[in-house]
Amino acid sequence: MASEGLTGALAAVLAGQGPSVQSCDSAPAGEPPVPVRLRKNVCYVVLAVFLSEQDEVLLIQEAKRECWGSWYLPAGRMEPGETIVEALQREVKEEAGLHCEPETLLSVEERGPSWVRFVFLARPTGGILKTSKEADAESLQAAWYPRSSLPTPLRAHDILHLVELAAQYRQQARHPVILPQELPCDLVCQRLVVTFTSAQTVWVLVGTVGIPHLPVTACGLDPVEQRGGMKMAILRLLQECLTLHHLVVEIKGLLGLQHLGRDHSDGICLNVLVTVAFRSPGIQDEPPKIRGENFFWWKVTEEDLQSQLLKRLQGSSVVPVNR
């Protein structure tokens, strides 16, 4: 088995990178998944949390009719042809007047594969804060507010949790810096690092079709997978090779994100850490049996890789993916 290829791929994914997606090991039943098109069958949103050293948050005042005058974090829908970071920088410039750089992803939120929001901790790198004199259709103004006393009304209270995430990350970074890797992708899909651990040994699920690889599952844009969220695509792949009723499956979170946006490659690949364990607390020191020939359990023996993976698992050192 070409484990040096697997070792390299796993090391890359743990470092927030990863190979480009060549094919999928699981896809929704029926016709092949349609390529995603931004603003047609998928909507991606970028959102920036700026938290100053004085514990102040940058907020913008909305100019949209439906939420006029309310306050929110700089955020907006991505446009075709731009990368995720370009969209973030465009939205922050339009709504707050500032140039910025992303520090790390803080959270990925999804309402099914056709609506995904990328939440970043960001830092200003220049520009002039937008005042009410520069009010336009993008926003009325931007201002810094103490995290302990944000202005009202807020457009939505979902940002309070995001500001908290930023403060926690600033206090103690629970995961390494994770930023989008600019790689083209045609689908909304998830590359899985599915692990089984017993004592200090860790196994990873590997796809065998083609060269051995970390499995990729395509997300469907049909109503069932929309309603169930992106975890449906993960459970679909696992059901194809494992008997899930005696297992506990936990989706830990994001190790990395791949997207380019250029030349209509509007897809995204989320690299996701998943754990599988037996429901019964009995001593199970071998991974669950795999049905069929399309997958196998690869025991990670390379010491450094094994300890990296165990550390990420023990510390849940990933970016949360929330519905």
Ligand SMILES: C[C@@](O)(CCOP(=O)(O)OP(=O)(O)O)CC(=O)O
């Ligand atoms: C969609 C939001 O996350 C906010 C960002 O979208 P905007 O309504 O601010 O879009 P732009 O006009 O592009 O700035 C809110 C939501 O309900 O999802």
Ligand SMILES: [Mg+2]
């Ligand atoms: Mg906006």
